[in-house]
Amino acid sequence: MKASELAALIGAELNGEDVEISSFSSIENISEGSLVAILGNKIPEDIYSSSAAAFLAKKGADVPAGKTYLFADDAELALVAAVNALYPKKHRDGVNPAAYVADSAIICENVFVDAFAYIGSRAKIGEGTEIHAGAVIGEDVEIGSGCIVYPNATIYDGCRLKDRVIVHSSAVIGGDGFGYYQKHGRNVKIPHIGSVILENDVEIGSGSCVDRGKFDNTVVGEGTKIDNQVQVAHNVKLGKHNILTGQAAIAGSSTTGDYVMIGARAGVSDHVNICSKVMLAAMAGVMSDIDKPGIYAGIPVTSRKGWMREIAYVRDLPNIVKRIKDLEKDKDA
Template sequence: IDGRLLMRLVHPTAYVHPSARLAPGVRIGAGAYVGARVLLETGVVVGARVKIGERTSVGPNTTLLNCEVGKRCVLHAGVSVGADGFGFYVHEGRMHKKAQLLRVILGNCVEVGAGSCIDRGSWRDTRVGDSSKLDNMVQIGHNALVGHNCMLCAHAALAGSASLGDDCVMGGKSAVADHVSIVGGVRLAARCGVTTSITTPGDYGGMPAQPIGKWRRQVAIIRRLGSKNLDRKVGGDSSDDAQQSRVLRGVFCAFVLGVLSATAAVVRHT
């Protein structure tokens, strides 16, 4: 084993509290601050000027850059906090990168699941409020704001500059579009897609998102329509469909008889 992989590389200008525990392979950059009773597991990278509050636990191979982490937080394995946001623009037919110069601020008692990513801000800091919980593989875009006591389930995604109020829940694979605001007290069903701002607390589902009751009714109607089509293919016409078919046949027969009568009249006159 390469001995360099087992070394703890701490920059001389960084501060590490004597009670903090650093596993082998930890790297701490210039001007960083590691508080009391912090645990940094193997392979953690703490970038320059990053601040980690007391009693925070950081899992293996997590990277912390351009960020401030509050007290009593839990960051699981493979988390990325403070990497550049996804910001580009087209000029003269070429793609150019927008500057990503700000930070990520995590409040106290925040938990971030394995493999989740929280990007640094470009025009405002990206923030996650106190006691919010992120499941595995959650994406928080640059400049996004997450309120206090929020829960984001696996694969949820908050696009750049979106905001989520306090006490909100995002179901699995739900997503919020960029620059969209959601008031506090909103719960999004799994796979829900929010494309416009939500100003009324409550439960929402579907794509685009709508009040949960309306969405459920629409789903029920679609299922019934699908069931009717299936019955027609498998078992023949239902009673309603049979009646409709008889009416259409009657209209067609009347039309044909009318054409024949008109033709006969023309023949007689000639």
């Protein structure tokens, strides 16, 4: 692809020769004829003498002359567009004969269903959606357009995925919530008759679980991205454009606002409400409502500044103990 063509596709300004660009490379592993993004603060000078064909940079960047550059106002978004242009996704369609599709299922145009996928009764699969090998789509499931359900993912009965939702391998959407009454010395399972709704542009990572609601629906808000091995329990309501990273867990009936970021292995207790624009550090523990935007850390959580002060005190405990003992000796002397 010519640099001028790529620049037009990604909304960048070409500066230099109209070279041929065949691939995209990282700074650490540059291949001949590739485009390299120079977006960081510390760019090795030797990359400009490499075999890269061109460089992607933010407009106004201080770069050496004599090379081919694609300058963009938003270089990060231009990078995403460039990679998509250089590595276009190949969409397949058609139903593999080895797949099972119930007679009452509705399959729209340009849908791909791979071998050994299962699509249950009255399921609806929207235009351009891909159902990969071994995926299970339960009865009465509704999947919108442009979705991808990767191999061996499971969508339980009655769940709804809106448009452009991605569910990665081995994720489970709509399994029973973990709810029991302890009666007469035994655990009595509470029926869960709610469902799961994944709004537009949601992505669910491999091995993650989003449980169905007890009586109401579990909802994952528009644009929210969930990493691998994350647990979202019954009746949880996640806001728009949240990010949940690996092994985070949110207990039942908790809610988040918009633009909430939850770090790896952080936990949120049940019936907790978290307002918008909150960031939870890795391994944070939330046991009560958070009603003020900010960065929180620790168990139970406190402000980042407060948590760092606590850690500093804990690490200084040997010195504190020594000082106390010295004071006691002076007192007894």
